[in-house]
Amino acid sequence: MGGTGRTTVYNPRILSICSEALIVMGRSDGAATSLSDPASSGLPVATPPTPAQLRALWLPMVLFVLISVADTASSVHMLLTGMMDEYNPLMRWVWVTGGVPAFIGVKAFLTIVPVWLFNRLKRERYSLVRRAVWVTVFGYATIYGGLFCIANY
Secondary structure, eight states, rough: OOOOSSSOOHHHHHHHHHHHHHHHOOOTTTTOOTTTTTGSSOOOOOOOOHHHHHHTTHHHHHHHHHHHHHHHHHHHHHHHTTSSSOOOOOHHHHHHHHHHHHHHHHHHHHHHHHHHHHHHHHHSSHHHHHHHHHHHHHHHHHHHHHHHHHOOO
């Protein structure tokens, strides 16, 4: 009466994958591996960033904020004087409905959130954050610089 009457069929490929995973997780001496201790898995463990590496992230973050401030100030100036129109549909809507305070608020929000996120993740995901912050700075500087040159020359 204890059985369910079903026959269990094991897929040999799945068994092979599971055994390979157990071998990778196991140690060569046959001791059990703790999943909470990454060093015991035999896989490489990322070393935490040094204080100097963390300090080096401040330069691109400050550059990002400075570019954002320059973008906001020049955009507000050019929009108020009629030198340009806002082509971003979202920011155009913010400009038309909320004016200068809403425009500056949205630009500030779009600057603060990435900086906060970069700072929050820099210890756990240092290499990702390092690349992401530099890509953000170069991308923003390229777009802002290009559009600034087009608008002024």
